[in-house]
Amino acid sequence: MTKKKTGDVILDVNNISLRFGGVKALTDISFNVKEHEIRSIIGPNGAGKSSMLNCINGVYTPQEGSITFRGKKFSHMSSRQVAEMGVARTFQNLALFKGMSVIDNIMTGRNLKIKSNIFMQALRIGPAEREEIRHREFVEGIIDFLEIQAFRKTPVGQLPYGLQKRVDLGRALAMEPQVLLLDEPMAGMNVEEKQDMCRFILDVNEEFGTTIVLIEHDMGVVMDISDRVVVLDYGKKIGDGEPEEVRNNPDVISAYLGTSH
Numbered sequence: 001m002t003k004k005k006t007g008d009v010i011l012d013v014n015n016i017s018l019r020f021g022g023v024k025a026l027t028d029i030s031f032n033v034k035e036h037e038i039r040s041i042i043g044p045n046g047a048g049k050s051s052m053l054n055c056i057n058g059v060y061t062p063q064e065g066s067i068t069f070r071g072k073k074f075s076h077m078s079s080r081q082v083a084e085m086g087v088a089r090t091f092q093n094l095a096l097f098k099g100m101s102v103i104d105n106i107m108t109g110r111n112l113k114i115k116s117n118i119f120m121q122a123l124r125i126g127p128a129e130r131e132e133i134r135h136r137e138f139v140e141g142i143i144d145f146l147e148i149q150a151f152r153k154t155p156v157g158q159l160p161y162g163l164q165k166r167v168d169l170g171r172a173l174a175m176e177p178q179v180l181l182l183d184e185p186m187a188g189m190n191v192e193e194k195q196d197m198c199r200f201i202l203d204v205n206e207e208f209g210t211t212i213v214l215i216e217h218d219m220g221v222v223m224d225i226s227d228r229v230v231v232l233d234y235g236k237k238i239g240d241g242e243p244e245e246v247r248n249n250p251d252v253i254s255a256y257l258g259t260s261h
């Protein structure tokens with residue numbers, strides 16, 4: 001297999017520590033993510049993976065450390081500011097509007113891009129109407145890409161779980177992100193749904209050049225699609241490298257087998 005070409009560092013996590021009262025969720029974590037890379041974060045339950053993602057996208061503010069995005073360093077940033085910088089996220093527990101249609105859910109991902117004010121949008125006048133048409137066309141493109149045309153008007157709550165996860169991915173893609181954070185995109189899926197999701201993640205990465213940071217428990221998937229993997233255990237980094245390197249790391253093996261605790 002030819003080695004994929006990745007670019008410069010787009011996201012640099014520097015010495016992040018995060019505590020909740022007495023619980024050390026993350027201790028002095030550093031790693032970087034390169035442009036166009038699929039970078040996975042793995043680790044046993046409670047290792048700190050979601051906390052790490054929450055620090056990157058501004059949900060949690062770490063007590064120590066900083067995150068540099070395209071050379072711009074920040075230690076406190078709101079989720080909105082992070083989104084405006086081109087970082088989108090999907091959620092472990094879906095954050096969709098169950099009563100709304102697929103198309104309307106994906107449209108919510110365009111919110112940051114909508115320029116006309118609420119008054120103009122409500123009346124659908126002039127530029128607001130043209131803008132809405134442009135955004136809807138963009139969203140239709142995502143619906144085609146994710147092969148969910150048949151469900152465009154279906155309320156999301158009526159779809160099987162695997163398709164709801166796909167809609168969540170569509171909502172994140174509607175933001176046209178440079179970096180996409182995926183929190184367990186395949187959790188709870190059957191084998192076929194996992195294969196589909198894998199294909200979409202690879203296509204997003206290859207066709208749009210989107211950098212992907214992935215949390216996933218399925219080791220087969222992680223080892224198959226990741227360029228590099230960072231491993232956390234009890235909030236500490238115990239491994240970092242290409243899949244083969246990580247797979248053979250004795251600390252990683254013992255963390256997964258439970259022999260180190």
Ligand SMILES: Nc1ncnc2c1ncn2[C@@H]1O[C@H](COP(=O)(O)OP(=O)(O)OP(=O)(O)O)[C@@H](O)[C@H]1O
Pocket residue numbers: 020023024025043044045046047048049050051052
């Ligand atoms: N909001 C919170 N308040 C208090 N403790 C928290 C909070 N979020 C996470 N923690 C704790 O921080 C540690 C890391 O949790 P986190 O959810 O980041 O791990 P994880 O690797 O994503 O786990 P899982 O694979 O089970 O989703 C755990 O001990 C957890 O209980």
